[in-house]
Amino acid sequence: MISLRGKTSVRVAGDTIWTPFFIQMMVVNALMSFGMFMMNTLFPHYVEQLGASASTVGFVASVLPLAALLTRPVVGPASTSFSLKMLCVISGCVILFGYVFYFISENVSVLVIGRFLQGFGIGFFAPLSMTLVSQALPASKFASGIGFFSLGQALAMAIGPSMGLSVQAHFGYMGVFVLGVILTGSCVTMTLLIKSEQKEPKTRFRISIRNFIAAEALVPTVMIFFLAGAQACIQTFILIYGEISDVGQIGLFFTAYAICLLVSRPVSGKLADRFGMDKVLIPAISLFALAFIVISFSRTLPMFLLSGVLASFGYGICQPLLQTLCMKMVPKERRGVASNTSFMGIDIGFFLLPIIGGWIITLFNSFSDNILMSYSIMFRVMIVPVAFSLIVFFVNRKKMRSFF
DSSP: OOOSBSEEEOOOOTTOSOOHHHHHHHHHHHHHHHHHHHHHHHHHHHHHHTTOOHHHHHHHHTHHHHHHHHHHHHHHHHHTTBOHHHHHHHHHHHHHHHHHHHHHOSSHHHHHHHHHHHHHHHHHHHHHHHHHHHTTSOGGGHHHHHHHHTHHHHHHHHHHHHHHHHHHHHHHHHHHHHHHHHHHHHHHHHHHHSOOEEEOOSSOOOOOHHHHOOGGGHHHHHHHHHHHHHHHHHHHHHHHHHHHTTOTTTTHHHHHHHHHHHHHHHHHHHHHHHHOTHHHHHHHHHHHHHHHHHHHHOOSHHHHHHHHHHHHHHHHHHHHHHHHHHHHTSOGGGHHHHHHHHHHHHHHHHHHHHHHHHHHHHHHHHHHOOHHHHHHHHHHHTHHHHHHHHHHHHHHHHHHGGGO
């Protein structure tokens, strides 16, 4: 029997990342990501169809990362005191429970409760699963391993939005919720079946700043905040923007994005391991900024697909490399805290910037009464946080050079 108390550890098998444990965790990550990306894409659209304004859509989209952010003081110390595997199982069950409120919802308020619960669950699951996997990676292939692990997210992004739209078209939103339950339930079951070694906890559970924030990893976390926040505005508003532009099959944006991830993430990890992360990060951030320019001028499906490709090679490369950098900047026993810190940057970015993006849209629309132009302006403004990320990198490049 596996006790909640105890620390999960995994043997590193030689110099390969392709252990049975690693492959199983990749599948689990893909299943969980599938459900989350499907809901993240459709949820703002669902809320908008209920008659909500752009600012309300932005707020509702921010509930999940806000809930995830509230878990951060607990996730870090929990990662050093309890079984990572069982924490992942419990957090998956919380995500499952969130679907109950989707099924019984008759208004936005009830939906928000379910969204909050799922944010709370994913706040635990995402950093703890990455920490669990990091223990199985050889040091020489650390960036490559994290890159391959995140391929599950790429596959989910390729299939999730389009599949969700298809299910919604045939079975309505309730059909989408049922599919989400099946995927999340499968994820929980597989996590329970994964074999892992259990050791006595090295530390007692105690909440402190050091236990949930890795100060060493704050610089890449700040970069993640700016980049993730800009990316959140794409996820929140791209479907609505595409419909306003009278572009059919806008869901193909996410397919193009994800197909490019399948190529970029493994290659970027290998290049970072060989030549250094800075050689890969600088062009990736630049491409991400260019993506927002293209999105803001997109009025046809090919233009949207091009912007998806640029965003994929931009943000898709930056996120896993910056999260890898966070974990390389701390001792191995503090990787859980570093992973938690990096996800804090994602949570705050996903919470704040869609709200700001919604305000920008509403503000400019009140002046011009041109909703399409208001969305275009919002996407152009999102170049600013991407530029801030690049500035933070250049200012601290010398200090971080030894970890590249």
